[in-house]
Amino acid sequence: MYGMYLVLLLWGVALFAIRRDLSLSWTEPCLRHPVMVFEGDDWGYGPLEQIDALREIAAELGVHRDLTGRHPVMTLGVILAGPGAGATADEALGVGRVALDDVRLKPVRDAMTQGVGAGVFDLQLHGMEHYHPEVLARVAQVDPQIRAWIAGAPFVATEQLPSPLQSRWTDASALPSRALDEADIRARVAGEVAMFRQCFGTLPEVVVPPTFVWNESVERAWAAQGLAVLVTPGERYEMRGADGLPVDTGICLHNGQRCTSGLLAMVRNDYFEPLRGHRADHGLESLATKWAQRRPLLLETHRSNFVGAKAQRTESVRAIGDLVSAALRSQPELRFLTVAELARHYAQGGDLIDRRPWTRTMALLHRLDRPGRRRKIFGGLAVLTAASAVAALVTAT
Incomplete structure (x- = not known):
């Protein structure tokens, strides 16, 4: 006893x-049906070869439909600007900026909006730049590799920057990183939301923090500008540590959680990076796990799988089709939605929510x-x- x-x-x-x-x-x-979304990041400013990649991805997604007739969706986390031709370190502050509304980037915008019209893309705010311009400029003063990267503009790939410098919402010019001034945060958030509207004629609904490093001040600024949904990795990182890695704050988030800022949290819970060996079998296993948990499967993927010196575009596009086909066979009730639509179901208790x-x-x-x-x-x-x-x-x- x-x-x-x-x-x-x-x-x-x-x-x-x-x-x-x-x-x-x-x-x-809990969800009533399995859901799968491809969450693509880093599209927009950058190499022009992404135009063909976007069109090929859209064509592949357009081949497939769920039981309701919806195509699978890849959300596009949009980067709105980067350094311009002949930019110097000082001009990385924004003087030499080339934005996505530049006429040379119109084919990129067109490929995005055509995919939205076809029901296979959905646009999300990722950031004006995939870095903080002043932070990058300070590092460029002492780092010849960063100066060389800036000098290679326009349309350079921000994926080539060191990971700490890709964090837009912390000062990683020295590690551990330091918090940004709130006035700077508010001004930059307002600027990127305005640029998104200028490029696409609508305000963004969903935001994805670059490298998933952000804090409460950034959240409040997004909410003040009308954003509604925050994509997260399930926790919040606010800074980079001495080793350059994001520092765990212990702040956990779940799908449908209302943050103190008012934003609704959604969680990316696995990866689909064909360059790293993520294929259909990996996606199927993850889909089965998330469905057992009655959670959606939000698969993080990046432009670098399709664009760049190491990209394998044909194979990566094919991998998308392989996963979608296999997923529909294994889960006939699978639903394809945008993250914004999914968030509305969580917020409003739509018919996708199972309360039993x-x-x-x-x-x-x-x-x-x-x-x-x-x-x-x-x-x-x-x-x-x-x-x-x-x-x-x-x-x-």
Whole structure:
């Protein structure tokens, strides 16, 4: 009997330790159908070869439909500007900027908007630049590689910058990074939202922070400019550490969560990077896992899979088609939506949301059943519980 009391005590301690995760996992709404979205980043300013890549991706997505007749969607996180021809380090501040409304980039805009019209693309705000101009300029004063990158403009690939410098919303000119001035944040957010509207004739609804480094001040500025949805990795990183990596704040986010800024959080929960070996089998496994959790599958992918010296455009486009075809076979009820549409279902409790207690309970178990130390601990407790129950029965007889 004392053994069973000990087991119950251990269960209580274990559940108390994960109480926050348990609460978040229960609170997050459940889906009624599996959902898959390709989340593409870094499109817009950059090499002109992306025009053909966008058209080929759109053509491949247009081949497929779900049961409702919808095509699979790739969201495009749009970068609106970068350095211009002959720019110097000082001109990286924005004087030599080439924006997406430049006539030379009109074919890029056209490829994007044509895909939106065809129902296979949806545009999201990624940033004016995929860096902070003043931060980049300070680094360029002492780093010849950054100066050479700027001098190679226009239409250089921001993916070539060191990862810390690609973070727009922290000062990574020295590490660990420092917070930006709030007035600077508000002005830059207002500028990029205005440029997005100038390029596409509409305000952005969804924002994706470059490299997923941002803070509460940036969120408030986005909300003030009318944005509604924030794409996250499931947690918030606010700075870069001494090693250049994003620093975990411990702030966790889940699908449909209303942030204090008013933005609605959505979570990217896996990758689809064909250059890194992510193929249909990886996507199918992830889709099955997310559906068991009654979560959507938001697959992060980047322009670098399709554009650039290391890109394998034909193979990467084919990999998209392979995954979509296999996903429709394995999950006939699969739905294709934009992230903005999906967020509205979460916010408004649309018919895609499943409120049945049994569904929520089973989803909770799958959400908590994650590889690692937790699974080993709870597996051990389950074995110990079973052994204690058997011992109690034997003793009773």
